[in-house]
Amino acid sequence: MPATQTTVIKNGTIVTHDLTVRADVLVAGGVIAAIGPNLSGDHVIDATGCLIMPGGIDPHTHLEMPFMGTFSADDFESGTRAALAGGTTMVVDFALPDPGQSLMDALAVWSNKSARAHCDYSFHMAVTWWGQRVFDEMEQVAAAGITSFKHFMAYKGSLMVNDDEMFASFRRIADLGGLAMIHAENGDIVAEMAAKLLAAGTTGPEGHAYSRPAQVEGEATNRAIMIADMAGVPLYIVHTSCEESHEAIRRARQAGKRVWGEPLIQHLVLDETEYFHPDWDHAARRVMSPPFRNKAHQDSLWAGLAAGSLSCVATDHCAFTTAQKRFGLGDFTKIPNGTGGLEDRLPVLWTCGVGTGRLTPNEFVAVTSTNIAKILNCYPRKGAVAVGSDADLIIWDPEAEKTISAAGHQSNSDFNVFEGMKVRGLPRYTLSRGVVAFADGKVTAPEGHGAFVPRKGTTPV
Amino acid sequence: MPATQTTVIKNGTIVTHDLTVRADVLVAGGVIAAIGPNLSGDHVIDATGCLIMPGGIDPHTHLEMPFMGTFSADDFESGTRAALAGGTTMVVDFALPDPGQSLMDALAVWSNKSARAHCDYSFHMAVTWWGQRVFDEMEQVAAAGITSFKHFMAYKGSLMVNDDEMFASFRRIADLGGLAMIHAENGDIVAEMAAKLLAAGTTGPEGHAYSRPAQVEGEATNRAIMIADMAGVPLYIVHTSCEESHEAIRRARQAGKRVWGEPLIQHLVLDETEYFHPDWDHAARRVMSPPFRNKAHQDSLWAGLAAGSLSCVATDHCAFTTAQKRFGLGDFTKIPNGTGGLEDRLPVLWTCGVGTGRLTPNEFVAVTSTNIAKILNCYPRKGAVAVGSDADLIIWDPEAEKTISAAGHQSNSDFNVFEGMKVRGLPRYTLSRGVVAFADGKVTAPEGHGAFVPRKGTTPV
Amino acid sequence: MPATQTTVIKNGTIVTHDLTVRADVLVAGGVIAAIGPNLSGDHVIDATGCLIMPGGIDPHTHLEMPFMGTFSADDFESGTRAALAGGTTMVVDFALPDPGQSLMDALAVWSNKSARAHCDYSFHMAVTWWGQRVFDEMEQVAAAGITSFKHFMAYKGSLMVNDDEMFASFRRIADLGGLAMIHAENGDIVAEMAAKLLAAGTTGPEGHAYSRPAQVEGEATNRAIMIADMAGVPLYIVHTSCEESHEAIRRARQAGKRVWGEPLIQHLVLDETEYFHPDWDHAARRVMSPPFRNKAHQDSLWAGLAAGSLSCVATDHCAFTTAQKRFGLGDFTKIPNGTGGLEDRLPVLWTCGVGTGRLTPNEFVAVTSTNIAKILNCYPRKGAVAVGSDADLIIWDPEAEKTISAAGHQSNSDFNVFEGMKVRGLPRYTLSRGVVAFADGKVTAPEGHGAFVPRKGTTPV
Amino acid sequence: MPATQTTVIKNGTIVTHDLTVRADVLVAGGVIAAIGPNLSGDHVIDATGCLIMPGGIDPHTHLEMPFMGTFSADDFESGTRAALAGGTTMVVDFALPDPGQSLMDALAVWSNKSARAHCDYSFHMAVTWWGQRVFDEMEQVAAAGITSFKHFMAYKGSLMVNDDEMFASFRRIADLGGLAMIHAENGDIVAEMAAKLLAAGTTGPEGHAYSRPAQVEGEATNRAIMIADMAGVPLYIVHTSCEESHEAIRRARQAGKRVWGEPLIQHLVLDETEYFHPDWDHAARRVMSPPFRNKAHQDSLWAGLAAGSLSCVATDHCAFTTAQKRFGLGDFTKIPNGTGGLEDRLPVLWTCGVGTGRLTPNEFVAVTSTNIAKILNCYPRKGAVAVGSDADLIIWDPEAEKTISAAGHQSNSDFNVFEGMKVRGLPRYTLSRGVVAFADGKVTAPEGHGAFVPRKGTTPV
Ligand SMILES: [Zn+2]
Ligand SMILES: [Zn+2]
Ligand SMILES: [Zn+2]
């Protein structure tokens, strides 16, 4: 389709975080050119019976992430292919410098990997060590359009940073008008608990869950919030999985602090009993950090999404194969942490959220797309159905059904943690900057179609 | 200006609840026709240095309200004139049937009064008594575009309804897809306390405050929330003035209940010490229900607006003259309850909220306009700067200053509770459906320009 | 045993709310004469392997309560016999005046009934109507040693009092230095819900539970707390069954209010699924108000006992026979409300509380005896193992076991809601004022042994 | 007085944490021999108009604490002399090993210092470094009767321990049946803030307060609670000074965790404005950690004492002279941290607590004596008025008055932070193990009268 041609989406109902309205959408030059009745264009997409929503944004992926001499199973090619097939039109991945490595070098590595992306993407920069060079380069990173910086309070001995490093980094981010992000688990306690469990003979995947209980996450969340507030920086807490973290976030928000929590789709629907499955493979395939929690924690997360105390649903997509998971046979601390979800996030959330009455369709859009676009300062270019916005759109069929299975999914992994779940609500078409990127069950956007989305800093809070 | 001519607002920055963006706004036929760069029209309004925001919506006024054989001092003419002068382009007033009176008759009376309005308006219907006729007429009222129903838990012996009546009414509203509203104070306790105070010789305005402390409001709020939840109806709590009410609202919202709280601009900036003023007139002029609270309650209200646990800022505009206030000399229970604020709400909130960093400009728009438009189901016709929305707009000069004074205000009252307050941030122009309704310090929209805004019910929660 | 003879309890461990200590206990003249090592007396009770604890006090019973022309199944004879068999040495029953009846007349009726008691007892006076006569007689009632006054916020049309009556009564109690008590459920809403359910065809026992959900109780608790605080009176909330009530109590206590909550042993261990039993009799036998709740509410109650936010465990013993329960066949509102528990309270609480680690033995004593003795102002005469205290004692064998069953229990009822529960921890002996009142599985205190325990008012809070 | 002679206290009213009762108290052999009416003995102490209460226990002192080559101004001689003069009959001091030093060696040093004590004492052992030797010696320390172990989360570079060390130590304490204690402030953040303030030119005492705001304490409290819970050890939080810490403690207690908070008398009555005093000496004399807070925090602490969410009032007595304070001229981080209070704790708490109605006399006893005796497992030897308990008693005259002043106080310091405060309520006599240790305004117990109070471990929670 020549770039000068236009496309009109007709007969659908636009659903944004804010509004539900019947209107046609005209796309031209990759952006939304008009919204209204009776529009016409060179090409027509029929949205009869469908909802037109902003494409999903997944703010938390780990594609082609280095790991023990190999890499996570999905790279930017397969990962973004899965994204589009599930209605997600933008992913934000984490550039992870090695200890001592230049941030700009790490960014170059990630930029290289992302060249194969089918959909748009951006990066967060991880601060995995601290020194003058990191301090200095953070400004360059921000200038390159990457204004969100991730810190790990866990993974002692590798990624973990201490409180004083975190405070120094947060103050730097405040000066740059950026966003601080954290993986919140008390790494000291996790390490001690894991050692204690292994010493006591608990070597299976259930040991992973035992070693990082909810309060270990809640404590770290509470601590990061204090440090962020002292530094005067807004804070985004990734993979909020439990009531303890949620409580700390609620308390902070009620005190006027700018703090956001991100439940994962996995934590919303899967629970800790997965780790007690008699099949080692079954349990190990679900190993991720934080681990799945019990039903009471799930209820807390759903309530938070409805009440607005939690903001975004992500995947932490970090797929591994069963073969990779088996690196941890006999020692749960060696099981690679991570699960997939990019293709399934929207259908599962729609099914378990909108389908049950927990979320309105508008809230679904907010938590899958618009909220994070605002937080990451790329709204309304992304996350909106508005004139001038990128035409990243889903034509969503709320009646379409399928059963999730590794057989036929886009991911390179040989299993799917949602295996066997019947979902109702699927994308009929996904558009990426006006291009039909997914249709008739096939990803149609070519490899490399995806472009980097730079983001500006905001005025410090 | 002929209806076929267009107006363009140039050189300003659009501020909505969601976005801040530089663009021109084209107005045609009373609605927004286009938003973007380099627009042109028949007439040009220069917004250099100004913000273009949705006009304010005041969801809580009592214009020409009957009272002891007379009426509140501002009618729809002076009240809406004050509204426009302060950047408010829509008011929602309460139709108050007498005990036994037909709801439709009361509506006819209020429709008649409102014919003189300078700006758009809608109504809430008060349920001041209960019976089959009220039950039956509520459907007609809703069909007439009035889908919000107010109940008084105070004013025992006149407006107050009991729990069983409230529950019956709430269930009816749920069936109609409407919104329940309450004035939350425990009327039994207030009546007993007032009698006890008078008996003890406390007859001055301070007795008004003593007789209705914060926990009496908090209890009623908590009770109304339970009853609404049992009835399955969304609930809007007017004039939330204290931490106790706010706490009940927070707790409900966190449990996923659809409940909203409305602080008044008066409670946000004025406190209980006003009632201890040695001048009886000074104190009596501030008598309203709930009374002003202490600083700790004010802090709670501001935090709620920032955190999103409170939703709208209103005025409860119910102006009286000093002469009317003096009906209560010697008996505080006879002082007419009410104060003005229509002209001052936006400048005072901007000054004390945005000017101090408590609220962002986007949050200012949300709490003065957009949130209530959504709650009352007239968004995006009202409360938006969007193509197709009514061109109810403020051209807001954040640097303009004035000192508030009864001398020169629009209200018919001879005093102003904000007298002497210096505000920074004022409307340069106010547009009502595309017509310049206020400019150069003068209200230019003619009497009767205002139109009724009917609202549809929503699907029951 | 002549009154001049002494008894010594040897080889046991004294457990009070405060202390655990090995010592002998010497009893003389019905009171504790000495505590220490190597005591001797005329008679010896061997407490080897046992704990010596203050006898249980059940602050909430309804013995021989009038009901639809008949009476609750246990009178003071069988009820106090059950009490002693279960380690309870004092019960506090409710004198219930009919509407319009003199309080002193009601008291005379209850005093007459209680003449048959095997163990000590006191009364609470119910305020079931309001008027000058009630106001006046309350002083006489207090002078007669009855300083706690109960109010019903439910049972609309019979026992229920309105907010203004409650406030007037609470103020009167404050003047008398007494204690206000409430049954907290919103009677208006319960009545409406029950009518709605019956109209919809829900006539079975499950309708009872549906008609009085947790938040209806929580609301009333919150309201009573406010009214008590306005009146300046301490407040005791009977049968606290849910998190909503508990939350209101916690909030009040943290604000320094003198408020206590009383979970029942039934609510701690039985849940709402009982009402869904296919056997009508099974379900109806469990009908009481408030109804049993779900596991989350149970967790809240246990946590409250451990944390001190809830104070006493009672029974609300109000036994009925299956024949009486069947009055409600076809209409759940006619099922007599009430279950038994006097004999089972201590063994069940020990088994499910101390046996599981939820409560320490000291906390067990606090919540079954000492706390209520303090609240009702009869400590340390009752509720203590101290020199000078009444020798109301349990020799508790923590290893003794039995299975609870209606076959063999003391109650006149033909069923037991704990039927089949295996308990571990039983009284070996129960002493009432020094007399061995229960031994070898037999109640040995004669009918009429029990004496009235008058209580003084306290200084108003 | 020969040890075989007896003393009787007559005409007073016994006030314990539990009870208020008129009775005589007979003392023989250093312990309470009898309580009752009409007792007689060799010597009579007249308590007419007075209350007989358990002697105060101060669980938090630093006597003769090494500091920059010198020592804190009060040693065990002057410190315990001050204690007795103020009604305190037992102090618990902190043995502080140097980094690398043997715990048993440190204990020997402290035992040596304490030989001069006028009143009884015990020790807490500080864990200021971590290693196998510390781990090993903790058992010896516990065997020596010291079962409480203190940890510093602040004082980075000297006393501070990290999370993994704290967890290891807490697990060890759990195994020993001991009590974990913490000084809760995030040392990393405090150090960064102090450096930042000094760099910005803030060198005066106010910088001390700015560098350790309330949330820095609240965070550390929350963290310690999590770590203690993971380790299964009860936790005592010293010098709880703010709502943030109190909130964390409340939340933990409500979840059934065994956690106690200790406000200091200083934080209850003095506030942060002290640090803004224009006189450097005035401000520096008040420098302690945590610093004084604002009135809202004080309200929170008082409410916690009344509600039971906070347990003990201590002093953290660590007196310095003005000359010593001046070590910090030009650099607030060098001002020695600490203030006195041993002589003033009880009179000030009575005056500001009981005298204002915030606390009952029974609650006063609980928070000054009985609660800590229970927590430290020396109840009822200490903290009780009971037969067999040590005769550590105060004869308290609630009407006696004085004005606090450094002129005439017992402490070696040349100033008093309560200077000029008029107190009402003072000890008339103080007895230490039956010996009159303070009378007629004079300390009469000889140097060296005090004895060490060993304590046993408890069963792990
Ligand atoms: Zn992570
Ligand atoms: Zn991740
Ligand atoms: Zn009102």
Ligand SMILES: [Zn+2]
């Ligand atoms: Zn109003």
Ligand SMILES: [Zn+2]
């Ligand atoms: Zn009841």
Ligand SMILES: [Zn+2]
């Ligand atoms: Zn009852």
Ligand SMILES: [Zn+2]
């Ligand atoms: Zn300290």
Ligand SMILES: [Zn+2]
């Ligand atoms: Zn200290």
